[in-house]
Amino acid sequence: MGKDQAGGDQAEGDRERGAASFEARLAAARGRQGLDRPVAASRGTDLPANALALGLRVGVELASALAVAVAIGYGLDRWLHTRPLFLAVFVLLGGAAGVMNVWRLVGPRAARGRR
Numbered sequence: 001m002g003k004d005q006a007g008g009d010q011a012e013g014d015r016e017r018g019a020a021s022f023e024a025r026l027a028a029a030r031g032r033q034g035l036d037r038p039v040a041a042s043r044g045t046d047l048p049a050n051a052l053a054l055g056l057r058v059g060v061e062l063a064s065a066l067a068v069a070v071a072i073g074y075g076l077d078r079w080l081h082t083r084p085l086f087l088a089v090f091v092l093l094g095g096a097a098g099v100m101n102v103w104r105l106v107g108p109r110a111a112r113g114r115r
Contacts, residue, residue, distance in 0.1 A: 054106070061105065062098035069094020 073090030077083050 058102050058105065061101040062095075065098035065101060066091070066094040069097065 069090040070087065073087035073094075076086035076090075080086070
C-alpha cells in the first residue's frame with residue numbers, strides 16, 4: 001500500500017512539472033508570435049480600444065454597406081432599364097444593413113463583453 005502511495009506522489013509531481021514546462025513553452029511561443037497582449041487592452045472583445053477607432057469603424061460600416069447597395073441597385077436598374085426602382089430599394093436595404101452592422105458593433109451584446 002505504501003508503494004502505491006509513493007508511486008502516486010511521484011506521478012503527481014511529474015504531471016506538475018510537465019504542466020509548468022508546457023505553460024513556459026506556451027508563453028514563449030505566444031511571445032514570439034506577438035500574441036502576448038496585455039489583458040486590459042484586449043478586453044476579450046474585438047472592439048477597438050479608443051473612441052476614435054470606434055467612430056471610424058462605425059462610419060466605414062455604414063458607408064460601405066450603403067455603397068455596395070447603391071452599386072447593386074444602380075447596376076440592376078441599368079441592366080433591366082428600370083431607372084429608379086432598384087436603386088431606391090437597395091438604398092433602403094443598404095441603410096438597414098449598415099445600421100445592423102453598427103448595432104452588432106456597439107449594441108447591448110457588445111457592451112456586455114466590455115464589462
